[in-house]
Amino acid sequence: MGQATRTTKLLLDLGKRDQGGANTDKRAALDATARLLNQARAFYIDFFLAHADKLAERVPYYSEKHLEMRERAISANELLTWAEACTVATAAHPRPWEGWNFSARFPEMPFIYRRSVIKDAIGKVRAYLSSLANWEKSGKRKGKPGLPGATDHPTLYQGTCELILEEAKGGDRFVRLKVYDGHAWQWVNYPVVCSRYFQQRQREPAWEQQSPTLVLSKQAAALHFPQTKEITAKKVKESKLDPDLVTVAVDLNVKNLAVITVRQHGTIIKTVFITDHGLDQQRYRHLRRIAKKQWLSGKPVKDERSNQQLWRHVRRMNEDAAHKVARSIANVCARYPGCVLLFERLRKIRAKGASKSRRMNRKQANHLRGKINQQAREKAFVEGVVTVEVNPHGTSQQCSRCGLKGERFSYRGSKRIKAPWGKLFWCPHCRYEANADWNASVNVHHSFFNELHWQPRLKKKA
Numbered sequence: 001m002g003q004a005t006r007t008t009k010l011l012l013d014l015g016k017r018d019q020g021g022a023n024t025d026k027r028a029a030l031d032a033t034a035r036l037l038n039q040a041r042a043f044y045i046d047f048f049l050a051h052a053d054k055l056a057e058r059v060p061y062y063s064e065k066h067l068e069m070r071e072r073a074i075s076a077n078e079l080l081t082w083a084e085a086c087t088v089a090t091a092a093h094p095r096p097w098e099g100w101n102f103s104a105r106f107p108e109m110p111f112i113y114r115r116s117v118i119k120d121a122i123g124k125v126r127a128y129l130s131s132l133a134n135w136e137k138s139g140k141r142k143g144k145p146g147l148p149g150a151t152d153h154p155t156l157y158q159g160t161c162e163l164i165l166e167e168a169k170g171g172d173r174f175v176r177l178k179v180y181d182g183h184a185w186q187w188v189n190y191p192v193v194c195s196r197y198f199q200q201r202q203r204e205p206a207w208e209q210q211s212p213t214l215v216l217s218k219q220a221a222a223l224h225f226p227q228t229k230e231i232t233a234k235k236v237k238e239s240k241l242d243p244d245l246v247t248v249a250v251d252l253n254v255k256n257l258a259v260i261t262v263r264q265h266g267t268i269i270k271t272v273f274i275t276d277h278g279l280d281q282q283r284y285r286h287l288r289r290i291a292k293k294q295w296l297s298g299k300p301v302k303d304e305r306s307n308q309q310l311w312r313h314v315r316r317m318n319e320d321a322a323h324k325v326a327r328s329i330a331n332v333c334a335r336y337p338g339c340v341l342l343f344e345r346l347r348k349i350r351a352k353g354a355s356k357s358r359r360m361n362r363k364q365a366n367h368l369r370g371k372i373n374q375q376a377r378e379k380a381f382v383e384g385v386v387t388v389e390v391n392p393h394g395t396s397q398q399c400s401r402c403g404l405k406g407e408r409f410s411y412r413g414s415k416r417i418k419a420p421w422g423k424l425f426w427c428p429h430c431r432y433e434a435n436a437d438w439n440a441s442v443n444v445h446h447s448f449f450n451e452l453h454w455q456p457r458l459k460k461k462a
């Protein structure tokens with residue numbers, strides 16, 4: 001059993017007014033709301049830090065299971081009730097504590113927002129206190145945890161946010177948000193950029209909706225909707241005993257972004273090559289341009305980013321490629337229900353030597369491999385497929401037929417050139433020749449089943 005999560009983004013339309021975008025006042029209201037909520041969160045973080053002993057309180061309760069009185073840690077809900085009683089003026093508690101009068105400092109804040117910031121603050125302070133305790137226990141001088149920060153994306157619980165996506169009168173689609181416009185709290189309608197894909201994902205019955213968060217950036221504003229789904233998957237140990245088990249191995253590379261091989265009953269039944277369609281080359285050209293511009297402009301200015309547009313473009317190219325490759329891997333997995341997805345444990349390859357642009361490109365390529373690994377794992381898990389990381393030792397050097405060490409080579413003209421970057425693989429022991437990346441991908445299966453070169457390590461005698 002496990003839980004898969006995914007996030008669907010709904011962009012608020014902050015485009016030009018005459019093209020249906022929200023006006024600037026509405027945009028300012030979003031910023032003002034986030035700022036005010038940050039201040040409120042800071043208030044409660046200070047409050048809980050000042051009363052840290054309350055968070056450590058133990059509460060007695062009657063255990064039905066053990067039929068006796070026991071103690072447990074105070075729950076977040078109890079803390080919330082207590083904090084509200086101390087800081088908020090109500091008919092029952094007309095006088096909040098001296099110096100902690102929330103109602104006076106943040107008049108008329110909707111109680112749902114107040115509770116969400118209190119919950120945020122409890123989480124942050126608890127995390128801080130436990131890491132502080134760990135640090136003190138460790139006795140190290142370095143690495144003292146810093147105080148928790150108050151900035152966060154506000155969560156919009158029910159009662160502060162309403163989605164109106166069904167074609168209302170005039171076909172308008174918008175969200176109603178409770179925002180602070182600088183003077184008072186009120187409901188404001190924001191137009192949204194809504195596609196049918198968003199609605200499809202919202203409606204899928206197996207996925208449970210969670211409250212969205214409001215994410216503001218310089219260019220855009222969006223609502224992020226997390227969704228969760230319960231997944232039932234077999235344990236790898238159990239599936240390894242199954243003689244009909246299908247394994248899907250992936251070898252991640254630079255030009256062949258992924259080589260997927262599917263194996264059952266000891267034979268490879270399917271192979272998929274996913275090339276980068278020139279991504280490496282394009283990215284290299286962009287990075288060369290960045291390196292040159294940096295060189296021309298001299299020493300970088302502190303706290304100032306350069307070449308923002310180009311970097312954003314490079315990031316997006318990588319992001320896009322990662323999603324597409326991960327999707328193809330997950331699609332292959334979906335065709336074999338109950339299969340196991342195999343990756344090599346990613347090695348850290350230091351980008352060194354060569355030119356600066358080449359080093360940067362290597363770094364980006366490594367980053368991309370990590371992204372593909374992570375996203376493929378998530379997307380495959382949604383299909384109920386578990387991922388295993390196998391020992392990568394020698395997967396690209398050993399022969400996938402006899403398990404002995406071979407060499408990589410390439411053809412230049414009609415000449416064979418032996419080189420570690422060679423596209424082909426040759427085994428001098430059994431005279432086997434194959435595509436080098438494919439050979440590595442097949443070896444990943446061997447590593448999973450502890451065959452040939454990949455014997456389980458014997459335990460050292462004591």
Ligand SMILES: [Zn+2]
Nearest residue numbers: 399402427430
């Ligand atoms: Zn061989």
